[in-house]
Amino acid sequence: MEPEETLDPTDWESLRILGHKMLDDMLNHLRDIRKQPVWQPIPMKVKSKFKVPLPKEGQDRETVYREFIENILPYPLGNIHPRFWGWVVGTGTPFGMLAEMLAATMNPNVVGGEHIANYVEEQVIEWTKEMLGYDPNASGIIVSGASMANFIGLTVARNTKTDYNVIEEGMRAGKKDLLIYGSTEIHGSIDKAIQLLGLGTKSLRKIPVNENFEIQIEKLRESIEADIQSGHKPICIIGNAGTVNTGAIDDLNLLAEIAKEYNLWFHLDAAFGIWCKLSTISHKLVEGIEKADSIAFDYHKWMYINYEAGCVLVKNKEEHLNAFNFSADYATHHERGTSSGDIWYDYYGIQLSRGFRALKIWMSIKENGSEKYGRLIEQNIQQARYLTNLIGIEQKLEILAPTKTNIVNFRYNNGTTDLDTLNKLNKEILFQLQEKGIAVPSNTMLNGNFAIRVAIVNHRSRKEDFELLINSILDIAQSLEKKVII
Amino acid sequence: MEPEETLDPTDWESLRILGHKMLDDMLNHLRDIRKQPVWQPIPMKVKSKFKVPLPKEGQDRETVYREFIENILPYPLGNIHPRFWGWVVGTGTPFGMLAEMLAATMNPNVVGGEHIANYVEEQVIEWTKEMLGYDPNASGIIVSGASMANFIGLTVARNTKTDYNVIEEGMRAGKKDLLIYGSTEIHGSIDKAIQLLGLGTKSLRKIPVNENFEIQIEKLRESIEADIQSGHKPICIIGNAGTVNTGAIDDLNLLAEIAKEYNLWFHLDAAFGIWCKLSTISHKLVEGIEKADSIAFDYHKWMYINYEAGCVLVKNKEEHLNAFNFSADYATHHERGTSSGDIWYDYYGIQLSRGFRALKIWMSIKENGSEKYGRLIEQNIQQARYLTNLIGIEQKLEILAPTKTNIVNFRYNNGTTDLDTLNKLNKEILFQLQEKGIAVPSNTMLNGNFAIRVAIVNHRSRKEDFELLINSILDIAQSLEKKVII
Known part of the structure; x- marks a missing residue:
């Protein structure tokens, strides 16, 4: 050799x-x-620098950096x-940028096991629940952003609210159409999640909003009643805490009540609005978030954390686990060594390999x-x-x-x-x-x-x-x- | 104020x-x-540093960094x-770490639009197709890793191979069980993707392997034939290029033939094995990858890129687009300004907000x-x-x-x-x-x-x-x- x-x-x-x-x-x-x-607009000449053939040979690093300074940073x-x-x-933030440098040096795969990055993420989840006044027993995972967080929340909703083993049997085994409710102001990632989950976008009932762009509660109730009458199975209400169009926040307490009344999952899309909770003045705007069964939100929006950093919290940890749990011979957990440890994030979402997103959040919360x-x-x-x-x-x-x-x-x-x-x-x-x-x-x-x-x-x-x-x-x-x- | x-x-x-x-x-x-x-094992005393209450007040940054050095870096x-x-x-790599620092400074949302990060990602996708000898017209997107890439590939497979509008109608509208085939050595992310898509894990036919842990082609054919006889609808074959257990590579040319014969989608899980293609000696091991309809793989495994960096390529761009396309008033594309530009990555996957993962790949390929x-x-x-x-x-x-x-x-x-x-x-x-x-x-x-x-x-x-x-x-x-x- x-x-x-x-x-x-x-x-x-x-x-x-x-x-x-x-x-x-x-x-x-x-x-x-x-x-x-x-x-500023990107000149055609600059764009053409990114339409070149694959480099077979390396360049010196200084030259690569110069190209970054000339052709990337200004646009x-x-x-x-x-x-x-x-x-x-x-x-x-600048400190978040430095944290990313530290995370990229350690470069761990934060899938779980016995290494410190998992404990840092767990700490961030605990702090997050504390900041939001959410159930301390809830489970959570840091994800790429609210789109993924919505997807995970709705997965747990679907898998929990079906009355048969949907993981094994699939959607075709169900006897009724499963329906999900939200306002017309709902985020596009919800439509996407619903089609991916095999529910079909026609399962999403978009309820009209009032002049404040908040869901009309009576229309919601009527729609649920009518659907039950027609033999469908409502499974989930989605509330908005901060719509993208106008920042409107639905009446979360009322949504929680209706969800309880009809035994529906209450998912909250609170991508940025959730953080009103931290303001001593505006926290009242998001009263009721603690009643949601799952919440999707971002740190990279209104917590000013560097990209990417989103989160989903699920009130009932067992339901979260049951929706994703899988095992494999090559991923056995042991009682000692590198693959010991109690935290395994692949049980809570789609990703197996995962970066150390938690570090920048941990360092930023401590900084500020x-x-x-x-x-x-x-x-x-x-x-x-x-x-x-x-x-x-x-x-x-x-x-x-x-x-x-x-x-x-x-x-x-x-x-x-x-x-x-x-x-x-x-x-x-x-x-x-x-x-x-x-x-x-x-x-x-x-x-x-x-x-x-x-x-x-x-x-x-x-x-x-x-x-x-x-x-x-x-x-x-x-x-x-x-x-x-x- | x-x-x-x-x-x-x-x-x-x-x-x-x-x-x-x-x-x-x-x-x-x-x-x-x-x-x-x-x-090394993590002492209980160190773990306890990550079970503390939420800091209400900030600390000076030097102290935060000292905690990183003492309690995080060594474990x-x-x-x-x-x-x-x-x-x-x-x-x-060290240069990849520096690239992450640059990306975190610019901190863009690489969802699309007219800014340079999108062009950098497009360049990386073009180079990747060139490295792999894959169809130059294929579409691609950088994702968190191969689990997500597998999920996207199988989404396009499902949505393309159903003979009705599954996006709108959902899985329950289908008349037949849709079946997917792979070997017993298949990665756990496939099971996960299949349950998420509402297909049900029972739809995944796990075909036995030979003594080299490669799928038994004749058993595969028998299984497909039997399923068709029973009135099911086979839609997809999944090939392995590098199984996790042993690094086995299925006979991709034969799998492609069978897929063609039965009009099935041919998805390739090539998380790390794909990169054999770059070796002047071992490229023969992965002959046939170019025949796959979609390929899932990572840069953060055998391309040694810092976490996270995976990719999915889809041969038919239209099919990729049709599987995810969505629109919203707040995300209108314009002919001028920040929201002009032809590249919109939210059309190719789950994420809307996306980090600048492409930069470290672009800089590393140029470096080396x-x-x-x-x-x-x-x-x-x-x-x-x-x-x-x-x-x-x-x-x-x-x-x-x-x-x-x-x-x-x-x-x-x-x-x-x-x-x-x-x-x-x-x-x-x-x-x-x-x-x-x-x-x-x-x-x-x-x-x-x-x-x-x-x-x-x-x-x-x-x-x-x-x-x-x-x-x-x-x-x-x-x-x-x-x-x-x-």
């Missing part, structure tokens, strides 16, 4: 020099992010910038303490109200949905009576805000109206940023109107 | 000092990893060590070039043969399965006729190897025999490490036998 090769550097010192340069560059980048454009999504408020995308998160979340809510007030003052700006939490939907309205013209005008304003690198809101459609949508899950935003947003919108609108006149 | 708080440091310079210290520590740790024990799984060969767990990976993979295969030869030389060691790729199954056998005693003896040897910090193999059961199992996906291992393993096993066995005599 030839002398062995390795992927370690032959010269550790030159890698060390490069590493320290990278770290300095990254810290400077984060420190000075406010001076950068939020977003971000923008979510680490103080004026990014698109979709619901968290900011991350839960109360600071509460203050920052409240700060974002107050910023949403401040922005709502700024909009209220301006005659040509119009709020399109009630601002309940951290999401503001509005538009420029110069009195044009033609809806299509108005929608196009606001779309153009949105494009220009982004293209000029000023700010990145996103948009949604509310009752046919194109809404500029600001979702604030950003610990870098300041009051002045929202003032700049409003002034820029008015400027852009004015220059657009001038153009039309000319 | 009070002056705003932020999670950024007030004093960037002290964070910078800490960051550089962390980086030095991490590089030293990786450089000197060979001097560390592979694994790893062990997979970054040259003598870790348990399960199938990759090593990661594909040919070096080929040499390292071949090196691991040669090391498995070297170990097999060492075992062959020793009278008291016994090979328990043919060494086809990178996995060696063997045991110490002193001629004891009692199987139970022999199994217990080998288990004790395994425990002591781990507890003494010498090496971490794992184990499996092969025809009732407890096998010490060495799976080599480690770029740090050297010939001398396998010599040390053999000598240590003989030493431990000798001292155990002495004890019994006394």
